Amino acid sequence: MARTLKRDRLLFAAMLALIAISLAAVFSTSAARGWGDLTTQLKALAIGLVRELDLAVELAKAYNDWAYDFCQQSGGRVKYAAVVAPQVVPEAAKEVRRAVTEKGAVGVMMPTYVQQGLDLGQPQFDPIYAAAQELGVPVGFHATAQVAVGNTRFHKYIGVHMTSHPFEQMLSVVSIISNGVLDRFPKLKVGFLEAGVGFLPYWMERFDEKYIIRKSEMEPLKLLPSEYIKEHRCYFTCEGEESGLPLVIQQFGDECMMYASDYPHWDMEWPHSVSQVVKRKDISDETKQKILAGNAKSFYRLS
Numbered sequence: 001m002a003r004t005l006k007r008d009r010l011l012f013a014a015m016l017a018l019i020a021i022s023l024a025a026v027f028s029t030s031a032a033r034g035w036g037d038l039t040t041q042l043k044a045l046a047i048g049l050v051r052e053l054d055l056a057v058e059l060a061k062a063y064n065d066w067a068y069d070f071c072q073q074s075g076g077r078v079k080y081a082a083v084v085a086p087q088v089v090p091e092a093a094k095e096v097r098r099a100v101t102e103k104g105a106v107g108v109m110m111p112t113y114v115q116q117g118l119d120l121g122q123p124q125f126d127p128i129y130a131a132a133q134e135l136g137v138p139v140g141f142h143a144t145a146q147v148a149v150g151n152t153r154f155h156k157y158i159g160v161h162m163t164s165h166p167f168e169q170m171l172s173v174v175s176i177i178s179n180g181v182l183d184r185f186p187k188l189k190v191g192f193l194e195a196g197v198g199f200l201p202y203w204m205e206r207f208d209e210k211y212i213i214r215k216s217e218m219e220p221l222k223l224l225p226s227e228y229i230k231e232h233r234c235y236f237t238c239e240g241e242e243s244g245l246p247l248v249i250q251q252f253g254d255e256c257m258m259y260a261s262d263y264p265h266w267d268m269e270w271p272h273s274v275s276q277v278v279k280r281k282d283i284s285d286e287t288k289q290k291i292l293a294g295n296a297k298s299f300y301r302l303s
Contacts, residue, residue: 048114121179240276
């Protein structure tokens with residue numbers, strides 16, 4: 001394990017150096033595509049599916065211990081988001097506190113799909129959000145193609161992968177905002193990750209419209225759904241080649257999106273993903289700096 005950990009650190013450091021990244025926040029992944037061998041065993045993005053509740057709790061702890069050791073050897077260059085098991089809310093909230101205060105986590109990773117598709121905006125999950133707000137760390141929602149809305153109807157993986165991340169994040173945006181999570185926790189920042197930003201103009205326009213028409217059926221929100229993005233409460237990761245970036249910036253401002261390398265996934269644009277942002281002619285240099293660095297520093301409260 002020590003030899004493997006050293007190898008992984010060297011590979012990751014080389015990746016960061018190649019694309020000139022000075023500070024990175026990393027999220028776990030699943031199957032054989034982890035940024036360390038232990039993620040092959042944990043499949044952390046799918047932790048919400050683990051039926052053995054005590055096992056789910058211990059898997060989260062094991063990953064966070066491993067990630068802490070990994071990041072400790074990076075010279076402060078790599079930070080991590082803690083994995084929790086949301087199906088065991090009291091233990092998840094406890095693990096948020098342990099991972100942040102004892103193990104240096106800078107955020108919390110929430111799987112978008114928990115057990116049979118629970119609504120993560122419901123008050124039963126509030127202790128997790130309360131712990132994150134209290135400790136001043138964001139909650140990042142992350143999907144997995146292993147289980148997502150609609151993926152069972154396809155016979156080819158292209159359909160599964162096309163829909164899994166964007167559909168799950170579209171649902172998560174509705175869940176968190178419509179259930180009033182951001183009103184109950186006014187200092188909490190949330191992120192919706194690895195789905196890009198191109199869906200936002202359509203989805204938030206639709207969300208505002210449906211909320212205005214049907215808000216009498218629910219607890220009223222303090223803002224229109226789209227305004228939670230404009231008020232810098234919600235963040236999204238983007239990819240450098242997204243054609244919709246200028247439109248999203250025009251409608252929501254340039255402080256809601258963060259660059260993500262997607263390393264080491266098979267469909268990533270690495271090692272060209274940073275240069276794709278830098279070389280764009282349709283966004284300003286100031287906005288590029290926010291996308292590549294400033295917004296992530298604000299989201300994770302990094303100096």
